[in-house]
Each structure stands twice: as C-alpha cells, then as structure tokens.
Amino acid sequence: MIAEIGLAALWFAAALALLQLVLAFAGLKGGKPELLGAVRPAAVTQGILTAIAFAALITLFMRSDMSVLLVATNSHSMKPWLYKFAGTWGNHEGSMLLWVTVMGVAGAAVALFERALKRDAHMATLGGQAAISLGFYAFLLFSSNPFARIAQPPADGQGLNPLLQDPGLAFHPPTLYLGYVGLSVAFSFAIGALLTRQVDAAFARAMRPWVLAAWVLLTLGITAGSYWAYYELGWGGWWFWDPVENASLMPWLAATALLHSVTVLATRDALRAWTIMLAVVAFSMSMVGTFLVRSGILTSVHAFAVDPQRGSFILALLALYIGGALALFGWRIGSVREGAPFELVSRETMLVVNNLLLTVILGLVLIGTLYPLMTEAFGHKVSVGAPYFDRIAGPIALALMVAMAAGPLTRWRKDKAGVVGKRLLVPLAIAFVVSISLSLFAWGRIGILPFLGLVIAVAVGVASLAPLWKRKLLRTPLFTYGMVVAHLGCAVSLAGMACDSAFTVEKLVAARPGDMIQTAGWSIRFRQITPIAGDNWTALQADMDAGRGGSSVVIRPQSRFFASPPTTTSEAALLTRWDGQLYVVLGEEVEGGRWQLRIWWKPFVTLIWLGGIMIALGGALALVGRERRGWVMKWRPHNHNMTTEGVEA
C-alpha cells in the first residue's frame, strides 16, 4: 500500500508539473494572466507530493518491505536502522527520487519565499523549474521506478554495499544533492530572466540567496565526501580526481564563479550576460555529472549500476535542457543591454579575474574527466590520473588564491594599483618571511607546489582578515564577515593540503603482535589481533598502543568482513591531535604470522576539512546577513540606498 501511495504521489506531482508549465506559459504568452494565480499553489503542492513519495520510500526501507524490488536488491533486514534509512538513497532509483524531491521542494520554496522578483519573472522562473522537473519525473516513472513490486518476494534482501554502511552515507549524499539540485533554481532564474528580458541588479539580488544556499550545501557535501573517502577507503588520500568526485567539483567551481559574478551584477549592474551564462553552466554541470556517473561511460571507483537505456534517457534530457537553455541564451542575450562599465583597477576586475580562473579550472577538469572518452572515440584507451589534475589545476588555483587576497582590498568601480599594493604590504611581508624560513628549514624536502601553497596560504589568511582592519567590528555587516570567514577558510584548507603533501610520513611494515614500530615521533606497540563481531559483520581487529612522549592511547584498525554482500572493507584507525592525524590501516596477513600495517602521520591534514566547513559557514553568514538586511530594508524603505551596499561589500 505504501509503495502505491508513493507511486501515486509521484504521478500526481508529475501531472502538477505539467500543469504548472502550461499555466505559466499560457499566463505569460497566451494572454491569460488570470491563470498565473494557480502557478504558485501548483508548485507548492508538487513539492509536498514529492516529499510524500520520498517519505514513502524511506518507510519501505525502514520496514524492510522485500516485496519492493528496490528494497530487496539494496537492503537487508539485519542491517542497523541507520543504514536502512540511508540506504534509501544509496542506489540509483532512490537517489533519483531524492533528486526529484529536492527539485520539487526547491520549486515550492521559490513559490513561497521569493518576494524580490517581479511577478512575470517569478512566474517564468517557476515555469522553468516545472519544465526541468518534468523530464526527471519522466525518467523516474518510465525507466527507474523506485516503487516497482516483485511477484515473489525473497526471504531477505541482498544488502547494501558495505563501503556505504557508514554514518557518512546519512549525511553526504543528501547534502550534495541539495546543493547539486539547488542549482536548478539558479538555472530556472536564468531562464525566467531570459524569457522576460529582465537581467539587471534587482534580478541578481533576487537570485543571490538561492545561489548562496545551494553553494553552502554543495560545499558541505563535497567536504563531507572528501572526509568520508579519506577514512573509509583506507588509502590515506582525501581527493582522488575520480570522475564522480569531479562531477561534484565542477558544479561547485561554476557555482563559486556564479556567486562572485552575481555580486558584481547585484552591486554594479555589470556582467549581465556572463552571470546568466554561469547560472546555466552551474546546473548543466550538475546534470552532466549525473549523466557521467549514471550512464557508466566513464570508469570510476564509485561503481553504480550501469544501464545504457538510462544513459540515453539522461543524455536526451541533457540535450533538451542544456541545449535549449543555451539556444535561448543565444537568441535572447543580444537584446540584453550591456551592463555598466568599470575601470581596469577595480573590484569588478578582480572578480572577473576570479571568474576567469575558476572557469579555466572548470574547463581543465572537464577536459581531464572527458579525455578518456575523447580518445576512446578514436580507438585509444587512456586514463587521466591525479598527476594531470594536480599539475594543471594546482598552479591556477594558487593564482586564484592570490587574486582572492587582493580582491576584497580593491574598491568598486575605480581604484589605484599603488594603493591596493600598499594595502597588501603586510601580507606580502609575511609571505616573504614564511618563504625565507621555509627555505631555511625545509629546502629540498618539499616540492615547489606545496612550498608555494604554504606561503600563499599564510599570506592569503592574513590578507583575508584585512577587510576588517580599522573597522568598527560590531557595525560591520554580517555578509562582510561571511566573505572574511569563507576566504580565511580557503587559506586554512590550502594550508592543510600543502602540509599533507609536504610533510606526510608514510610507513609500510609487516609486524608481528608484540612488535614496536617507530615513525614520525610516534611509538606504536602492536599488541594482538582479536576477532570481533558487529551487527552484520565480523572483523579482525589489531589492538595497538600509540603514543608520543609520555602516555599512549589505544587504537584499533579493523579489517571487516560483511556477509551480505560478501565484501571486505578496511576500517582505518584515526588518532586526531591538534597538529595532525595518525592514520593506521590493517592489511593482510603475510608469512610467519606477520601483518601488513600501513601507517601515516599527516601533519595538519584536518585543516583541509576545517577550511571546507569555514567556507560553508562563511556562505551561511553571508546568506543570513543579506536576508536580514533585506528585512531591515523592508521596515525602513526610506533608507534603501544601493550605494551603501557597494561600499561595504
């Protein structure tokens, strides 16, 4: 019954999306403006229905209803409840339902809370959102029905991939999807703006909170995913340039560029066409990423079920939506007036530099990700690995960081290069001191990129605090704090990355119980191997005492065996200290009762994710700051003065 309710809700939601599209179109173009009154209720109801469908699927998973095909193939009654719950989206159909739900709920939120847009642009935006949703409803209902029943229910399910049986699964995919699909709102805004020919500062101010919200969630999702891969895969790395990771990075790069260009548009009414383009590109990257992941045309460590029919369905959706949006762009953007001009040395220019560099990185990551596909079309098999991405994206990212240090210290409209240079004096001096001391203490031991990374991280960290210099801290607007925290987060994260690649100590040993292992100042005593049993797994666990200097702590890396489906995973033992992490992986037994142990000491590696959280926090502060400012403006309409924002931001 629950499955049928879910399916019915999905069909009704799809029908409402169609209705919403027709109403918006007829109301705007067909000369029946009275129809527009029904668009917002349709969007809200659609959001509620998708939420009902999703809740139905969660209930089926929680109850382990094996008469539903999806539950039987992806769950198991013995699983802990958290993984039954999270297993809902740990598979193709469930994750696509999550996609559609986020889209529906985001559409409802736009219908309910968007007040800044003019009515016709608002309606066109909702029409655009309905049009995109419709394609994904069709995909779900015609080729990936999550509620399909089986005639002969099995006694129990086939279980969930053990790598996914981790609390991270409850958090990482939904956050990532909220961000991914949240960008659909920016896409719909762009479509609405193109259709109604309203590309201006007011449009940008209306779009900005939605972009910010999606970007914050995307940042959190990527950060969580990176940490998850770091501790769950047991490879000691935090980013692998895997196609699936790139699929989440590319929308983030585009959204980050969009976030900055939309600020230029909101504040100075410049970069009109470019902002629209980025809004289209950001969500397009989400869809391209989904296509790459779901169609299986690229090989990835994230092995998803591959089905060419589904691949062609998503490709058709891609061609329709992205192609349609780009065609609309080409057709309409000529009629959008050029935005306001600006001087060469100005905040606008710095933000254009930011956008260009982000776009170049995006392009290079896209090419690197698709290169195997391109060469395969000509009969060669090639794989593009981390060295390409590190070498190509690394230097440009460093240049971007430098621009990030200078940008906030440059005035809008017009500034003097000499004055900006003077404001950068302190960070430059600090960079100089850091590079001298690094050369003295670590010359020849660290590579050029980590070296530059550390120097730039420190300089940017200092420079990012500079916008607060000599200001009344209590009267500084919240969104300025947001920018400061986010930029500082970038510096913190970069410092973590540079420390990890410069100073990590790795040791691979075959040790017997009773052995003592010394590495990077740590003494690790390997006491014994004990077998233990968990909820739905058994494991071999190594008991060890790890210490430096005085006291020691017990750590327990495990090699886990899951019976359903039969798989072995390695659970790394992580010991976090203020100055880094000790990372121990238990490998296989080798001859003579010895065990392979892989031990890393990673100085300051945690800064990578701390920085990621700070970036997201900065975004959240900016969002709250802007919104609160909007409320204040509403109460004091006489003080609504655009230029103050320009000075403060």
Place this chain on the structure above:
Amino acid sequence: MRKLLIWLPLVLFLAFVGLFATGLFKPDDRVIHSRLVGQPLPAFTLPAAASDRPALASAQFVTGKPRLLNIFASWCVPCAAEAPQLMALKQAGVEIDAIAIRDARPDVDGFLQRYGNPYARIGLDARSAVQMALGSSGVPETFVIDGKGRIAYQHIGDIRADDVPMILDRLKDAQ
C-alpha cells in the same frame, strides 16, 4: 564577434553531446590489450602441481607448435565453468599446459578428477610469482604461445563456449 561568442557555448555543448552519444552507443570494447603480446614468455621452472602430470618450465614452449597456457586454481569457480571448453579445445587437437595458482597437490588432483584433465603439464605457482611475471591478475586466464615461446594472445577471464572458435583462430594465426 560578440554574436559568434554568444553561440559558442551551444556549439561546444553540441560537440559534447555528440561525444557522449558515441561513448554511449559504441559497442563496448572492454578487451584489455596485453602489453606482453609479442614478448617471449618470462623464464620459469615450476614443480608439478598434480600427481599424474609432469612439471612445467618456460623452455618447454619452444616446440615449433603453438600451445595454450591456462592459468587456473582448484579453488576458482569460473575455472570449473571453463573446464568443458578446455576439454573441447583438447579434443580439437590443441595442446594445453597449465599453471595452478596458490594451490596444493591433493586439491588439484581432486579438481581434475571432477572436471576433467585437458592438460599435458601442470606447474605449481604457490606464491603467484610467475603469474605476476606474466602480467596476469586473476584466474582463469589463458595465453596463446606461439612455437617460439612468444605470447601471441592473452585471454582474461574464463573461455566461454562461443570463445572456442576464436581461440582456435588465434592458435592458427600464431603458427
């Protein structure tokens, strides 16, 4: 210029769609082309893995006549599934040698008794050392060795019934 720029994204995107479509609809070529094809067999001497078959050394492949070298193990299920095809190849007059990976003599004897014994010689590779040298990553795999002791073809995975004619062709080509 601006006009051109405006349409550039669409053109680029259509090129990508073309690329995606070829990637999606092209018949999937999952064959891994071995780098060892054309190379001589790595030198090895292995002890006998079964009670009633002699041991195996790389020199024994230089006979002037192509042979098959099958990599298998008694603990490997696909190897059992592959056994009838190997028997069919033997009946077609093909000479087959084998290397048993991480195995023990009683287990190999039992396996051959159950699934048939198409092999002339069987070497025991207890630590996968020869398997690694051959660039083989799993069981079963089958190599076509030409009469001069060079690798002519590497087949990864079990030989299915419809692979048999192809293997026979490879052997003919290696002559």
